[in-house]
Amino acid sequence: MIADAYPDADLRPIIAGRPTDPRSDRLLVLTDPATGRETARYAGSGQATVDQAVAAARSAFTGDWGLMGPGERMAILHRFADLVDREGDTIARADRIDVGKPISAARAEAGVAAGFIRYYAQAIDKAQRGIVAPTGIAATELQLRRPRGVIGMIVPWNYPVINLALKIAPALAAGNSVVAKPSEISPRSALILARLGAEAGLPAGTLSVLPGDGATGEAITVHGDIDMISFTGSTATGRAIMRGIGQSTLKPILLECGGKSPELLFDDMAGQDLDAIAAHIVAGAYANQGQLCVARTRLYIEDGLYEPLLDRVLAHAGALKAGDPDDPATTYGPLASDKQRATVERYIVDGIEAGAEMLLDGRRSTTGCFLEPTVFAVRGCDIALTRKEIFGPVLAVSRFRGEAEAIALANATAYGLAATIWTRDIGRAHRMARSVTAGTVKICSTPNPREGAGFAHAAEPARQSGFGIEGGLAALDSYSRLQSVEFRY
Template sequence: MSSPEKNLAYWQAHAQALQIESRAFIDGHYAPAQTEETFECRSPIDGELLCEVAQCGQADVDLAVAAGRRSFEAGVWAGLHPRQRKKVLRKFAELIRLHNDELALLESLDMGKPINDATRGDVPGAAQCIEWYAEAIDKWPGEVAPCDHNILGLITREPVGVVACVVPWNFPILMASWKIAPALATGNSVILKPSEKSPLTAIRLAGLARDAGIPAGVFNVLTGDGRVGEALALHGDVDCIAFTGSTAVGKRIMQCAGQSNLKRVWLELGGKSANIVLADCPDLDRAAQAAAGAICYNMGEMCTAGSRLLVQRAIKDQFVERVRAEMATWQPAHPLDPATGMGAIVDDIQLKRVLGYIEAGKQEGATLVLGGQQTRADTGGYYVEPTIFQVSDPNIRIAREEIFGPVLSIIEFDTLDEAIAIANRSDYGLGAAIWTADLVTAHTAARRLRAGTVWVNCYEEGSDMNFPFGGYKQSGNGRDKSLHAMEKYTELKSTVVKLG
């Protein structure tokens, strides 16, 4: 019998039948918080209560860290042959693929992501990430140092120990995989702390990790608000903390690390990425489509969102019209409808933040070109129209601060030097793009743009795991993805052997 069409009715029916796990996962099993405290998990689709999730506290943090330390010292994971860890992580990736629809549905219900994005992008991407690092485990050798003939110098990497991974609400399962995969691959014990705004896929991942054969204590999940993340950052027996989220919270995590045991801190923080379109752009229609997607995909809730669109004066009017027409097609709709391109803002707090920035743009003199309103309020959910402002002063708030919503600032410029100066005049340096038909201009601009990733004649292309991801300045330090990420979760050791 053929499978039913996966339409809105299909996903709604499966949502009704979904059994949601809402407890923390510590030392190989699910458990409520020690205090039995919980918090509400409501869907941004319609404001309906999904479940009550465990609000962990200091006692739960201590239990998870102790389980991580015990499993690490016992060598039940770190001490395995690399091929054995590889086999288990490949099984973990396989189980994620087998549960693709369940995980995608949890993601969509929990944070408002369009179901097609979750089923085709986020969940398969998480599986690919874990599989990629599994394959890298036995292909990452040490070094032999050149030294005197009677000295053997070995340079090796060892797991750092207990790693806390604190991940954001906008790409819950994908961002989790970017951190837990290299941390586990290199032999560490891991504590995953998802955002309280979208904890459900992280909780489910723990069960799949157990089913794959990851030993008890090696992979733990603590749910709850920022107090849990701060407790992990302050804990003296956590060796490393990797965080993706806001710059303000990242700074606090660094302070906590300094106050405690000077644990390794790796941060992937905010962005205000500049998308520069020169008059010689080889394809204005494609550039307009990319510009719209760069701010509307995932409801604009992306640290790499192309929220500043810099357009050369000679083509500004015609290009703005192209972008306006493209963004008008990104109207919010029901996230469980496979035809939906833009879903719901994650919660009421974020909705008010986005609407507040839109109001600030109007007050600061920016010209509203498109959108600017809340929509679908009758559903009980949180939706915002795709919004465009033309901005004459690149220093106003909407053109300078990270909004995390579908709000685009269009800024006019005359010369490439001016565009690069505007692009670099930011606290952030995560992403940037340049559109030009001139190869020399493309290379020159890419070198001058102070960003961790620069796209040429595209935006958000290159999701391949080989590309390091991270930023300059207050966009953070270290890199996710690629072999470079494995460096974050290891200690470098020199061993010097006197020969005779």
């Protein structure tokens, strides 16, 4: 049983299932974003600790974990998922304190994390991971998927436990060992997962978690004995990681970076339940207070439905009120940090100064990092509100006329992560999905991780949103390499 009382838990790195000296004098401070109160101080993991974790991961990969059969690996990951479910309340409390998540949302996210681990446990003996290639009559070529080895992972603060589970589950299922760094402001739930993995039976060194800041992340990304990096975070940090790896070890990278995702609604939705559609749009824009890489932060409405839909969107957005994240009834909490709130408020001021019309102002003079939904009406696509990833509760709304303009507006961005199209015309739906540059396109739908298709969802971002596939069975290929073995008789 995880017995640590939060916020006073042990925040030392977990290596080989045990807390370890971080061997660093870089002191990091954790603050409850709902109250502004300091909750803990801890030392970021230093270079020597990174070296120790990587050595343990290499030993696990070449030893017990790497040599383990699929049945035993499945059993361990199933136990891991069960333990995450068991400790869901503790995990939820950790993310509530670190990043201000409403406790009910944090509890649900712990369940999603367990679901990802369970999905990949079930896939271990079912995914067909090799073929026999056509060759001459006296030869046989086997094309096999091999684990990459030691995977370094860096995960963000917006969905701490989900993002970590989404990465470690397929990597472990594919036979790799993992050294993971959570965001410096959200280490607690990651450390819990490391302890639970050890309790489930992961061999020592298979999963290590190293809390720390950018220096810890850099030590991981350029480490000579790490075989691959998997990163989710900002495009700026993704670029820095690519530069560092390009100048050092030239290892493969999986990057999921920023997004500025569009939502487009066509006139042919007239006669449908616009109020329900508006509720979906608001959910897609303001889930997790807009701190979501696939948040639909650009809303484009065709002329004929612009006013009636916008009125409903404003009503639903205005009804979202920030509340106490410790209250199970609260669905909208604070932003994750003072820094994030200040960043979002700067974008709001920039929008006003650029001439955008503010339709809903979510700024409030309150204690904590609270910022409620904000909506702008925008003309054109050349201001920061429509170009930059704000990562907060700000929605830019514009009108369009016809498919050609809709496509041009949707693609007027450096990103290519996700998009949503609302249309009753199946032909138009296919044309738009083909024409809009995005890794995921939803038709009359909103993001919703769930059993079945939700856990099986896989996609690859485009443009400056990154590259590499996460999710679904395809993720097993992301965390493996293709090896050809030829036999001649």
